[in-house]
Amino acid sequence: MKSVSSSLRLLPLLVAATLSAVAAQSAVAAQDAGYARGRILIEARPGLSDAALDRILKEHGGKRRKIGQSRMQIVDLPANASEVAVVAKLARRPELKFAELDRIVPATLAVTDPYAGSEWHLNKIGATSAWDSSLGRGVTIAVLDSGVNVNHPDLKDRIVAGYNIYSGNTDVTDVCGHGTAVAGSAAATSNNAAGVAGIAGAAAIMPLRIAYTDSTGCHAYFSTIASGLTYAADHGARIANISYSGVAGSSSILSAARYMKSKGGLVFVSAGNNNVDENVVPDPALVVVSATDSNDAKASFSSWGSFVTIAAPGTNIWTTNNSLGYSAWNGTSFSAPVTAGVAALMMAARPDLGGDTIQSLLYSTAIDLGAAGRDPVFGYGRVDAAAALRATVAYQPPVDTTAPLASIAAPLANSSVSGLVGVSVNASDNVGVARVDLVVNGTVVATDTAAPYSFSWDSTGVANGMASVVAVAYDAAGNAGQSAAVAVNVANSVTTVSKDTTPPAVAIGNPVAGTVSGNVSVSVNASDNAGAAGITTVIAIDGQTKAQGTGGTLGYNWNTRKVAAGQHTITATARDAAGNTSSTSVTVTTK
Structure with a gap:
């Protein structure tokens, strides 16, 4: 496969023309199985050194590539390796948070109708009223998709620098039109007397191409999506939209979404167009959006499940297309960016509010549909931009003086430890835990920013004998809660050097x-x-x-x-x- 510059640390996915026939056949077989050939995804627990991680991967011939500033790694494997077998072995390693296959996922596009359309959804969700308070200016929406046509008259003034994650360059040309339509539904320019108006018509669009196209449509990998989310977070985007199916169950994508949330951002994903219960475990790192029609009923194609958190219009959404014109589209591909656009309006109106607060206000102001309260079809209800903006503008953050609670679940007090030690921490807060520090003998040795909080502590860094292990949890307000100290007996072999002239x-x-x-x-x-x-x-x-x-x-x-x-x-x-x-x-x- 084609390599990407190591300084960019991003993802190579194009198959080189010089691949042998056997390797090419293996790649096709892996794609048929739904995952990439020759690479997997992992995340090390905080505290594990790069050298220790390299030793773990060397057993499988793996070579790692860091994904942006996150702890996730893409691991390239030898041509004769079994990705399934390596993942199974690495997933059992206590030093790692997870290991998973780099699966292929499709875009959540249902059908298009180039002759349909009026922007019925704008009035339905109260967008025109919301525009009295905000147009999204100052907020960047990262569109993780097939690229964006940056020359479209309704998008060109919204574009900021993006990246082609798939190919490892700056060419964000839309290869199948899906990304241009998604970008327009979120943030096509408003008040320009032309075309359509996106929900957040003054927000910036960061095009991140994470997909490729073939005879069956647009597809992306877990790795390109996770890389795109990390890139967006590292480069200042507050909103990210992923209109691809099957992403909510990926450990690597969830980790990247948590990373973005730690920067104050939000990640929006589409529920899917399979008209089934997707049976995915819900996670607060993602805003999962199902689709409704003009009658506030579930769109016929929309998937559902306990992971759905909110609903939005997704039928006959009039938006930009790759031919520099406009057409109507259907799919949860468009309900997700419609909701993302509402969040951008909220963030622009109150840039002082964090992502968790915006997410909570988005849910609490939704119009309840279906069964009372949150349900698996509509989540908390259909998004209401007008109500969300009113609540956002009026919001007064409570004074948070409550410290988080923290306790060490493992290792147990007075146990003997050596080498790499797994440390598990339970932490909770009345608002939310921002991070947990692991402190050994008064020194912060590692930090974790996402639950479940766990570490791989190298006990060789302290002298043999009793050591004090403490976890300190912090919330966004700066309140800190310290666990009770756990005393453990460190028993490592000792190296004696007669005359030490070697620097560390x-x-x-x-x-x-x-x-x-x-x-x-x-x-x-x-x-x-x-x-x-x-x-x-x-x-x-x-x-x-x-x-x-x-x-x-x-x-x-x-x-x-x-x-x-x-x-x-x-x-x-x-x-x-x-x-x-x-x-x-x-x-x-x-x-």
Whole structure:
């Protein structure tokens, strides 16, 4: 397969013409099975060093590629490897949060009618009234799709720089027209006396091509979608839309959605067009949208299930097309961006509100349909833009003085540990947990930003004997709740060096060079020939010390909103017990 520049760390998916006939046949067979040949997706638990992860993957001949600034990795496998077998083995590794196949998913387009259409849905959801309060200006909507026709007269003024995740370049040309239609339904320019009006007609559109086209339509991979979400979050998008079926059950996509939520964003996905219960477990990281018709009934094609959170018009949605004109489309492909556009209006009206608050207001103002309360067909109800904007403008955030609760579920007190130790934390809050820090002997060794909170602690970084393990949970208001300390007995083999003149090795696991935004988890790992227990590690940003501690692992939560936009240098320095030092740096750009 065609490679992508490692500096971009994005996804190569085009099959090279030089593939052997056998490899080509294997790729076709894997596609027929519904997943990509030659790669899988994993996520390491916080605290696991890159070196330790590489040793785990080496057993399977795997080589990893980091997805943006997240902890997820694309793992390239040898040609003779079984993706199914490798995933089964890696999924049982306690050092990993998950391992999964890189499955293929289709666009959620039902049918098109080039002669139908009026924008009935605008009045149905109260968009025209909502426009009195907001048009979405200042909010960027990432459209993860088949590309966008950036020359369309109703879209060209809305476009900001995007990326072709599929091919690893900047060509976002729409290869099947689906993305252009989705983009228009969310944010086609309003008040320009031409064409149609999107829900958020002054919002920016970030085109991210995650799909390819073949004789059966537009398709994407779990890996391209997860990469696209991470790219959107790292580059400042507040909204992301994915109008593809079968994504809500993917561990990698859920992880990327949680990553985007940690930056204050929201991810909208379509429920599907199979007219069945999709039987997917609901997750708050995703806003899952089913489709309604002009009578507020379920669209005939719309899927449903407990994962559906809200409904929106999805029949005869008049929007932009790839021929620089307009046509009417059907599908949950369009109910999702209609809802995403409403969220953009809300965020633009109140940029001070976080994604969780916007999501809650979106649900609480929906018009209840079907069974009372949330139901599997309409979720909380059909989106109501006018009511959502009224509630958003009037919203007064409560003063949050309640600290989160945290407890360590594993390891057990007074247990003996060695090597890599799995640490599980239970954390809850009256509003929501923003992150959990793992603290060992007073040093923050790792940070996790999404439940379930779990770590892979390298116990070789502390001296043998009793060690104190504490979890500290933080909410968005800055309140902190600390668990009771768990004392464990560290029993690792000890290395003796008669005369130590070798400096420690130190690496910054996150972030990598590139763009960052919001809260950034800085993770540093160090090792030494005399053992990591005698190391002192320091994290500095632009020359100013931000965190320091003892042992081989150090973590720090960096709030980039408090620094000027532009380039910043993160430096990690490690000093061993003999006084030998070494350092490494990475330069990132804040939005």
